[in-house]
Amino acid sequence: MFFAHSVFGAGRETWEPLSLHLIQVAQLAAKFGGETRPGDPGIANLCYVAGLLHDLGKYNPAFQRRLEGSIEQVDHSTAGAAIIERLVAGNDRVFAELIAYAIAGHHAGLPDRRGVTGGSLIERVGAFDETTVDPIWQQEIGPVPKAPRPDLPWQRETFSFQLALLGRMVFSALVDADFKATEAFYAGHAGRIPDRSWPALADRIQGMLSGLEMRLARLAEQPGTVSQLRGEILRHVRSRAGDEPGLFTLTVPTGGGKTLTSLAFALDHAKAHGKRRIIYVIPFTAIIDQTAGQFRELFGDDIVLEHHSAVESQTDRPARRADSDFADRDKLRLAMEDWAAPLVVTTNVQFFESLFASRTSSARKLHNVADSVIVLDEAQTLPRALLLPILRTIEALARDYGCTIILCTATQPALDQRYLKGGLALEGRELAPNPGRLAEQLRRVELRQAGALTDADLVAEFSEAPQGLIIVNSRKHALALYKAAKAEGHEGIIHLSTRMCAAHRRPLFERIKARLKAEEPCRVVSTSLIEAGIDVDFPRVWRAEAGLDQIAQAAGRCNREGRRPVDESIVSLFTAPENPPPAEIKGLVTDRLRMEKNFADLFAPEAMTAYFREVYWRLGPERLDRGRVDQEPILSKFAVDGGSTEFSYRSAAENFRMIESGLVPIIVPFDDKARRAVEQLAVEGVPSGRLARELQSYIVQVPPKARQKLVDAGRVQFAAPELRADQFAVLTDPSLYDTEIGLIWEDAEYLRTEALVFS
Numbered sequence: 147m148f149f150a151h152s153v154f155g156a157g158r159e160t161w162e163p164l165s166l167h168l169i170q171v172a173q174l175a176a177k178f179g180g181e182t183r184p185g186d187p188g189i190a191n192l193c194y195v196a197g198l199l200h201d202l203g204k205y206n207p208a209f210q211r212r213l214e215g216s217i218e219q220v221d222h223s224t225a226g227a228a229i230i231e232r233l234v235a236g237n238d239r240v241f242a243e244l245i246a247y248a249i250a251g252h253h254a255g256l257p258d259r260r261g262v263t264g265g266s267l268i269e270r271v272g273a274f275d276e277t278t279v280d281p282i283w284q285q286e287i288g289p290v291p292k293a294p295r296p297d298l299p300w301q302r303e304t305f306s307f308q309l310a311l312l313g314r315m316v317f318s319a320l321v322d323a324d325f326k327a328t329e330a331f332y333a334g335h336a337g338r339i340p341d342r343s344w345p346a347l348a349d350r351i352q353g354m355l356s357g358l359e360m361r362l363a364r365l366a367e368q369p370g371t372v373s374q375l376r377g378e379i380l381r382h383v384r385s386r387a388g389d390e391p392g393l394f395t396l397t398v399p400t401g402g403g404k405t406l407t408s409l410a411f412a413l414d415h416a417k418a419h420g421k422r423r424i425i426y427v428i429p430f431t432a433i434i435d436q437t438a439g440q441f442r443e444l445f446g447d448d449i450v451l452e453h454h455s456a457v458e459s460q461t462d463r464p465a466r467r468a469d470s471d472f473a474d475r476d477k478l479r480l481a482m483e484d485w486a487a488p489l490v491v492t493t494n495v496q497f498f499e500s501l502f503a504s505r506t507s508s509a510r511k512l513h514n515v516a517d518s519v520i521v522l523d524e525a526q527t528l529p530r531a532l533l534l535p536i537l538r539t540i541e542a543l544a545r546d547y548g549c550t551i552i553l554c555t556a557t558q559p560a561l562d563q564r565y566l567k568g569g570l571a572l573e574g575r576e577l578a579p580n581p582g583r584l585a586e587q588l589r590r591v592e593l594r595q596a597g598a599l600t601d602a603d604l605v606a607e608f609s610e611a612p613q614g615l616i617i618v619n620s621r622k623h624a625l626a627l628y629k630a631a632k633a634e635g636h637e638g639i640i641h642l643s644t645r646m647c648a649a650h651r652r653p654l655f656e657r658i659k660a661r662l663k664a665e666e667p668c669r670v671v672s673t674s675l676i677e678a679g680i681d682v683d684f685p686r687v688w689r690a691e692a693g694l695d696q697i698a699q700a701a702g703r704c705n706r707e708g709r710r711p712v713d714e715s716i717v718s719l720f721t722a723p724e725n726p727p728p729a730e731i732k733g734l735v736t737d738r739l740r741m742e743k744n745f746a747d748l749f750a751p752e753a754m755t756a757y758f759r760e761v762y763w764r765l766g767p768e769r770l771d772r773g774r775v776d777q778e779p780i781l782s783k784f785a786v787d788g789g790s791t792e793f794s795y796r797s798a799a800e801n802f803r804m805i806e807s808g809l810v811p812i813i814v815p816f817d818d819k820a821r822r823a824v825e826q827l828a829v830e831g832v833p834s835g836r837l838a839r840e841l842q843s844y845i846v847q848v849p850p851k852a853r854q855k856l857v858d859a860g861r862v863q864f865a866a867p868e869l870r871a872d873q874f875a876v877l878t879d880p881s882l883y884d885t886e887i888g889l890i891w892e893d894a895e896y897l898r899t900e901a902l903v904f905s
Contacts, residue, residue, distance in 0.1 A: 172197030188296030199226030387414030400702025638667030645888025693734030773801025
């Protein structure tokens with residue numbers, strides 16, 4: 147008998163028969179695939195075949211010897227990929243190749259079709275020796291079914307991209323099914339309970355709506371014009387919940403209640419159309435922490451999955467080694483999320499990089515994105531260098547996989563195909579009632595040009611404003627300005643930066659809100675993390691020069707509740723000669739200056755549309771699809787040539803980086819909860835996914851070279867590497883984390899504790 151999995155120290159009677167594992171994975175993968183497009187058996191069948199053949203290489207006697215303790219290396223992922231390609235010819239060959247990509251990558255990650263490193267699909271399939279696989283597999287699992295072609299609404303212009311995304315969906319369904327089946331086998335033998343299971347949205351949606359209605363009723367009792375407008379917006383948007391699923395925009399000025407309004411629409415729409423889950427996508431961890439907290443308060447922890455800071459291995463192993471190092475048990479150590487929760491709150495980075503990912507840990511969740519309601523909050527923050535592949539993905543999710551997607555923001559980017567070549571069909575899909583009128587009615591600030599201001603000038607202006615917010619363009623500038631203001635002895639000085647972990651920033655935000663409400667001195671210096679979506683209300687705001695959308699977002703932190711006169715609620719726009727903006731922001735400043743010549747009200751929707759059209763025109767299509775590594779267009783990495791796919795999944799994943807520097811995480815044991823979770827990393831029976839969820843609020847993202855220097859200097863260590871590999875990088879020198887500043891990583895090999903004391 148051939149086996150899929152063995153148990154150390156236990157007899158063969160406890161091992162898992164290979165045919166059983168293959169059939170279980172095939173059935174589960176087919177279920178997952180079928181859910182991506184209900185009523186289309188083609189996708190389910192592709193996933194079934196992928197599951198049936200994924201471990202075919204384990205019918206190799208050499209692999210069976212590995213289960214007995216042999217150390218010889220055996221590639222078990224290539225066999226199924228090679229055999230499915232040899233079984234299928236003609237017009238269906240491209241679909242067989244999708245299965246081949248998925249099978250070949252189910253441990254090492256989706257490969258490129260071609261390459262020179264020995265890991266490409268063509269090289270692996272070409273080198274495969276079919277005689278290494280015992281032909282008994284055909285008797286044990288039966289004939290490979292002929293899968294009907296998926297009935298997607300194929301588009302001539304985007305066929306290659308549609309096909310590549312379908313390949314990712316097959317890969318995701320296979321990886322998730324393999325993980326769950328393998329986890330169930332080992333958990334059953336060890337008497338452990340798998341990580342967690344989630345209820346279906348349909349079973350909880352009525353209770354969720356009831357909880358939301360109670361919150362909305364309390365808010366409706368608040369007096370004032372702003373409260374009345376919020377109620378009007380809410381009622382109008384909810385009245386559209388029965389509209390046909392697809393793409394929508396929701397353009398609501400800051401303070402108009404768009405978070406709860408978009409959530410109410412998402413719940414109503416999901417109920418009306420039977421959607422599987424709601425995915426709330428947010429640009430910054432500072433906002434996600436606030437928003438996820440709101441949702442947990444409304445619905446409870448068993449409904450909401452908060453997933454933002456990725457904890458995963460940074461090392462890509464060669465395919466052969468990834469297969470050989472007890473790969474199935476290794477897979478169970480990965481911190482992987484499946485996004486099966488009714489309500490998922492995540493970031494732009496997690497969402498879109500997962501949709502282009504090649505790694506199993508990142509791609510596992512993709513099949514659960516299908517048939518969801520997706521709210522893209524602060525849509526103006528979508529990175530322009532990757533805008534066209536992002537738009538093709540949004541379009542495909544809505545058209546091919548039943549998603550409803552709401553582009554939600556106070557500063558709507560001009561993504562309509564009327565304004566942007568390659569844009570989206572958004573005409574007539576605005577949910578808000580008359581965004582122009584709302585912008586006029588919710589105007590609460592006066593924008594002033596302050597000219598050039600040095601740090602000394604800004605500190606002097608702080609002295610005249612007991613409560614105020616200064617937003618600058620870099621962590622370095624924020625730190626320097628904070629130190630200068632603190633040195634002057636101003637009361638209530640607070641520093642905010644992405645140098646701080648979310649668990650550190652959370653009480654700072656509460657402290658800021660409390661001081662503002664009590665009218666106590668509150669002078670905050672921050673990077674842009676505070677300007678989009680954070681619920682704070684300052685009487686004065688200063689913003690370093692930036693694009694029009696950033697300035698409008700910063701203005702949303704001033705007189706947010708409309709309780710002060712407009713002419714006393716000043717947003718001062720300044721240049722910082724000592725800290726000039728980076729090149730990208732300089733270009734946006736030029737675009738904004740052109741708008742100042744043509745529009746009296748820069749915050750009006752028509753001014754914002756004109757601004758974004760100017761930005762896109764200046765950049766041109768070649769700079770709206772530019773990979774981070776080789777500068778080649780992402781969309782060019784997916785082609786169909788001569789009836790065969792030419793997909794570069796791995797190369798595309800390396801190039802699709804929403805943060806240009808490719809930051810990596812460091813876990814800061816900031817409090818007792820974090821320290822307990824770090825200690826549990828050494829406990830084998832605790833799932834990595836659970837610990838990653840507990841630790842994500844304690845992560846600071848740093849440049850890869852900086853983290854490596856900290857590792858080399860012994861200031862950061864990978865926790866329990868024998869169990870978790872290089873997923874959990876933990877700060878071991880607490881002197882590098884200052885409670886006022888955050889993590890200091892510059893010149894890590896030279897830093898001493900006394901160097902971190904700031905006066």
